């Protein structure tokens with residue numbers, strides 16, 4: 001079953017993102033602080049009312065698609081949650097923060113490419129737990145999200161992936177996404193032992 005995400009799904013959205021955040025496996029390897037991970041990469045979607053969907057199996061959230069309809073609104077949402085995050089960091093709310101700094105420093109150095117926010121104002125992140133893959137949930141999540149963007153009159157959508165995420169690339173291609181830019185990056189080298197290729201994909205709606 002796929003349904004719209006709600007505020008009460010926050011912990012589940014964070015768990016699914018974390019458990020799949022390293023090329024489909026746990027992000028723990030490069031980002032040991034799970035709370036900081038959630039506050040950096042899920043919390044900004046809360047002021048936007050979590051535009052996206054969750055997939056459930058036997059009543060449990062096993063997959064999600066989350067994004068923003070508009071890049072400007074997303075940036076404003078980041079600015080809105082940033083003070084609370086900084087305060088929490090200052091008061092020791094992220095005990096494993098030091099172990100996350102190598103990744104954060106590399107992310108700042110090796111920026112991930114993006115397509116034009118004018119032509120493709122929306123973006124998305126999709127994740128399905130390993131135990132629930134291959135059941136059609138990813139396709140249903142993506143279809144639901146693309147429908148919601150069309151209904152909202154959004155003109156285009158973009159996403160960032162790596163060539164390693166083969167299943168994801170195939171799914172995106174089957175839904176009309178095309179490679180906008182591909183860039184070799186050393187970002188992941190400490191954890192994968194090699195350069196990876198970041199791929200920006202986009203499609204008009």
Ligand SMILES: CC(C)(COP(=O)(O)OP(=O)(O)OC[C@H]1O[C@@H](n2cnc3c(N)ncnc32)[C@H](O)[C@@H]1OP(=O)(O)O)[C@@H](O)C(=O)NCCC(=O)NCCS
Pocket residue numbers: 020023024025126127128129132133134135136137138139140160161162165166167168169170171174
């Ligand atoms: C990408 C992902 C969301 C797909 O979810 P899923 O529920 O397994 O996908 P579905 O079962 O709906 O399959 C949809 C399509 O994905 C592709 N796909 C799924 N599993 C695949 C695999 N093992 N190998 C190649 N393609 C695959 C196929 O095109 C498939 O369509 P088809 O069944 O008509 O051939 C899931 O694999 C995942 O979360 N991966 C790890 C995280 C990730 O890579 N997220 C994207 C980051 S950019």
